[in-house]
Every structure is written in structure tokens, then in C-alpha cells.
Amino acid sequence: MPAIAQSLLDNLMGGRRAVTQEELETNSRQAMDAIGGDDPIVSIDTEYNLxxxxxxxxxxxxxxGWPDVPESIFRLGLGSDRRPVxxxxxxxxxxxxxxxxxGMSDRFDAQLDAAVRGFQARHGxxxxxxxxxxxxxxxKVPTSTRLNQIRVNMxxxxxxxxxxxxxxxxxxxPAAAIEAVDTxxxxxxxxxxxxxxxxxTPILRSRIHQINFNPYWTVPVSIIRRDIIKLVNENxxxxxxxxxxxxxxxxxxxxQSAIDWSTEEAVNYTFRQDPGARNSMGNVKINFHNMHAVYLHDTPEQGLFSENARFHSSGCVRVSDVAEFVSWILRDTGYDIIDVNTAFASGERLDVNVSNPVPIFMTYFTAWANRSGVVSFRDDVYEFDAQGRTEFPEIRA
Structure with missing residues (x-):
């Protein structure tokens, strides 16, 4: 009887019915499931999938190729009922x-909502x-551009x-994303x-060998020159x-008064930030040897992780849910998530060597696909696709 009643109500409303919040959440979850799973961005299967x-x-x-979308689709969303749909x-x-x-319709319904969410998930x-x-x-990106991305990334x-x-x-x-891969x-x-x-952020290959809890931050000379001098002059x-x-x-x-801030004299000194809530490293710094002096770390600016374009650092990489990541790195060193959070909360400086250093790659993939045939794309932020760059000797080193 409820199904019959709903059908009658839909007919009276011309086939329109309210879409529940639960349905929208399901659409989002299914969109993430389609690109999720446990397939890595790069594996022995990636080339075949692509x-x-x-x-x-x-x-x-x-x-x-696909049709060029008109400007009139901009701002369309659930409930829109006009020709551009x-x-x-x-x-x-x-x-x-x-x-x-x-089928074709002027209505932006729950099914179209799911499709838009799927598209958004695939494009990060x-x-x-x-x-x-x-x-x-x-x-607005042409089909030919996407095909080129697929070929370059293969x-x-x-x-x-x-x-x-x-x-x-x-x-x-390009995805501003990290995968911890096991078997x-x-x-x-x-x-x-x-x-x-x-x-x-440089392309590289190394091994994560040490975790610094509640670290000091030694400001790189490049940041002193580009940022600190200007910030001190302003404030x-x-x-x-x-x-x-x-x-x-x-x-x-x-x-501070001993330095002439109208010049670059400051680069001759070491600038070190004490551990604490405002430390740029947050609760932890994750070290691996490399010639670029970059590393992974926590951050007090957690709001950045919710942005579409997450390209804000000076080369280092900030990690969301960093406690879970660190506990995965230290799993063979005797640390679990409780130990990691306890170390964070203590505020004490502590360096822990990783008993089995974990290989780390910093890569550049703007297209990849999983075993289900779902392909994901990202913007060519550093223009390596445009340059046709496919060889990265830094990874083979």
C-alpha cells in the first residue's frame, strides 16, 4: 500500500517527488565507492586498466568526442527544470x-544528481x-585532452x-593525495x-626512516628570503x-632588532619555531632522505584539506588524518594509534626511528583507472603533460 500511495502521489505531482537527504548521501557514497576500493593509483595492473x-x-x-557543454549548465543542481539540463x-x-x-529530460532528478557526484569524485x-x-x-576539457592524459600516464x-x-x-x-600500499x-x-x-613538490624516491613527534621547525633559507622578511616588515x-x-x-x-630587515641579512641566521599549537609542522614531521630537504608533516591549518585545489605549500607535503598514517608507518616499531595520539598529546619532543624504513615515491599521475574501468583525472598543475614529460629518472635512482 505505501508503494501504491507513493506512485499516486508522484502522478499527482507530475512525476516529481522530494529527494531525501539520505538519497543524496547515498549518491555521494556510491560516487566515492566507484573510485575507491583497494586498487592503487599505480600498480602492475594500472597500465592494463588504462x-x-x-x-x-x-x-x-x-x-x-563528447558534446561541448554550454555556459547555461553552470549552477544547475537538484530541482533545476529547464532546457540546459x-x-x-x-x-x-x-x-x-x-x-x-x-533518457533525456529537462529535470535534474536524483539520478542526474548521482551522475554529477560521480563525475566530481572522478575529478577529485x-x-x-x-x-x-x-x-x-x-x-569543458575536450575528449582529446583526456585521451592524451591517458596515453601519457600509461x-x-x-x-x-x-x-x-x-x-x-x-x-x-596532481591529486594532492597519499596512498599507503600493502601487498x-x-x-x-x-x-x-x-x-x-x-x-x-619534487619528484623523488626515498625511504621514510624517522618520525619526529612535536618537532621544532627550522625555517628553510628560501622561506626566510621569500616570506619571513616580508612578514616581519609587515608585522x-x-x-x-x-x-x-x-x-x-x-x-x-x-x-630581532639586531638584524637589518631592509636587506636580506636575515638569511645568515637560523630561524627555529618552537613546538606548539601554531608550529607549521603540527604534531609530527615524517622524514626521508632527499636532496630537496622536503618531508611530510602535520599542519595546524586543517581547513586546507577540504579545498578543491590543494597546492599551497613550499614543496613539503601536509598529511590529513596524520595520526593514522604515522601509526601505519610505525606498525613494526611498536607503535599503534593510541601510542601515536599519546605522543601528540604529551607535547614532548621525541624522535622515533622506523625499524623497517618504508619506501616513498612522489609521483605525477594525472589519469589512472581501477579494475572496474572507472577512470580518474586531475589537472596538469605543473604542466608536465603539456611538456610530454613521461620519464622521471628521480624515481629510478
Missing amino acids: QRVAEYYERLTSIG RDLRSYLMHTGDLSQEA LQINGQVDEYTYWAM ERVRGMAGQLSDRYVNVNI ARVARRHTAVVGRIDRQ PNYLDEYSIRILDGRGNQVS
């Missing part, structure tokens, strides 16, 4: 996010079901052949913040507010 996707994109490109439906049918059986965007600015511009996957071990960490820079399956995923375009209390001390070559503290 090849399958490439065949579809080649056929699609040969017939002119048809353009959106047609586009998402071509990308595979909307079933052909969904905030999943809200609305054609917002980021979603609109991702939809070459990059081949370049990593034989480099992967049973257990490793992959920081994928060819993703054990943990973490959102990241990586280097901005003018201060890029003379900046160093005190952020508990940053100035030290000379012998480790003696130097007064």
Missing part, C-alpha cells in the same frame, strides 16, 4: 557517468551534486616497472596539501606571535 579505458576514449574521439544529461552519458537508460572535486565553477571547467606507469615493493607510500602530486592493495588513503606551482611582532627564535651560527639566540 589501456581498456583508452580504447573507449579513442572511439569517442574518432566520432568527435538536457545538455548536461547528454554530456554525462558520453562520459559514462549517466546511464543511457536515464568536492562532491555536492551541483555544477559549480570547478565542475563546470572540468566538463608511459609513466611503464617507467615505474620494477620499482614498487610490497609496502610503499605514493604521494601523487599491492591500498591500506590507507590520505588527502594532502602539496607544493604550489612556483614552489613545486614586527610576527616572530613572537609564532614562537620563532633567531639563532646565530653557535646556536645563541639573537635579538
Whole structure:
């Protein structure tokens, strides 16, 4: 009887019914499940998965690709009922996010909401079901560009052949995301913040060998030159507010007034930030040897992890849910999540060597696919795709 009553109500409303919050949450969850699973971004299966996707994109490109979406789809969302919805439906049918059986209609219904969320998940965007600015511009990318991304990234996957071990960490820079991989399956995923375009996170290969709990932060000379001098000139209390001390070559503290801030004299000194709530490293620093002096770390600016474009750092990588990540790194060193959180809460400086150093890769993949044939794309933030760059000797070192 309830089903019959609902059917009658739908007919009276012209087929329109209210979409519940539970349905929208289900749509988001299914969108994440489609790109999730335990397939790593790069594995021995990635090339095969991308090849399958490439065949579809080649056929699609040969017939002119998906239709160019008009500006009128911008800001469409659940409840919209106008002609541009048809353009959106047609586009998402071509990308595979909307079933052909969904049909053409002016209505933005729950099924179309699910398709938009699926598209957003595949492109690493905030999943809200609305054609917002980021979603609109991702939809404007031509089929040929996406096909080129697939081909370029297939070459990059081949370049990593034989480099992967049973257990490793992959920081994928364009995705601003981290995968902790165990026996060819993703054990943990973490959102990241990586280097901005003018201060890029480097491509590299190394091993995570040490964890610093409640660390000091020694400010790199490049940041003293580019940022600190300017910030002190704008706010003379900046160093005190952020508990940053100035030290000379012998480790003696130097007064701020002893430095001529109209010059670059400050780069001759060491700037060290004390542990604490405002420390740029947050609760922990994750070390691995590299010539670029970069590392992974926590951050007090947790709001950055919810942004679409997470390219804010000076080259180092900030890690979300960092306690879980550190406990995974230290699992063979006698630490679990309780031990890690206890170390954080203590506020005490503590360095822990990783008993089995974990391989870490910083890679550049703008397209990958899982075994279900779901392909994900990211923007070519450092323009390596545009340069046709597929070889990264830094990873083979």
C-alpha cells in the first residue's frame, strides 16, 4: 500500500517527488565507492586498466568526442527544470557517468544528481551534486585532452616497472593525495596539501626512516628570503606571535632588532619555531632522505584539506588524518594509534626511528583507472603533460 500511495502521489505531482537527504548521501557514497576500493593509483595492473579505458576514449574521439557543454549548465543542481539540463544529461552519458537508460529530460532528478557526484569524485572535486565553477571547467576539457592524459600516464606507469615493493607510500602530486600500499592493495588513503606551482613538490624516491613527534621547525633559507622578511616588515611582532627564535651560527639566540630587515641579512641566521599549537609542522614531521630537504608533516591549518585545489605549500607535503598514517608507518616499531595520539598529546619532543624504513615515491599521475574501468583525472598543475614529460629518472635512482 505505501508503494501504491507513493506512485499516486508522484502522478499527482507530475512525476516529481522530494529527494531525501539520505538519497543524496547515498549518491555521494556510491560516487566515492566507484573510485575507491583497494586498487592503487599505480600498480602492475594500472597500465592494463588504462589501456581498456583508452580504447573507449579513442572511439569517442574518432566520432568527435563528447558534446561541448554550454555556459547555461553552470549552477544547475537538484530541482533545476529547464532546457540546459538536457545538455548536461547528454554530456554525462558520453562520459559514462549517466546511464543511457536515464533518457533525456529537462529535470535534474536524483539520478542526474548521482551522475554529477560521480563525475566530481572522478575529478577529485568536492562532491555536492551541483555544477559549480570547478565542475563546470572540468566538463569543458575536450575528449582529446583526456585521451592524451591517458596515453601519457600509461608511459609513466611503464617507467615505474620494477620499482614498487610490497609496502610503499605514493604521494601523487596532481591529486594532492597519499596512498599507503600493502601487498599491492591500498591500506590507507590520505588527502594532502602539496607544493604550489612556483614552489613545486619534487619528484623523488626515498625511504621514510624517522618520525619526529612535536618537532621544532627550522625555517628553510628560501622561506626566510621569500616570506619571513616580508612578514616581519609587515608585522614586527610576527616572530613572537609564532614562537620563532633567531639563532646565530653557535646556536645563541639573537635579538630581532639586531638584524637589518631592509636587506636580506636575515638569511645568515637560523630561524627555529618552537613546538606548539601554531608550529607549521603540527604534531609530527615524517622524514626521508632527499636532496630537496622536503618531508611530510602535520599542519595546524586543517581547513586546507577540504579545498578543491590543494597546492599551497613550499614543496613539503601536509598529511590529513596524520595520526593514522604515522601509526601505519610505525606498525613494526611498536607503535599503534593510541601510542601515536599519546605522543601528540604529551607535547614532548621525541624522535622515533622506523625499524623497517618504508619506501616513498612522489609521483605525477594525472589519469589512472581501477579494475572496474572507472577512470580518474586531475589537472596538469605543473604542466608536465603539456611538456610530454613521461620519464622521471628521480624515481629510478
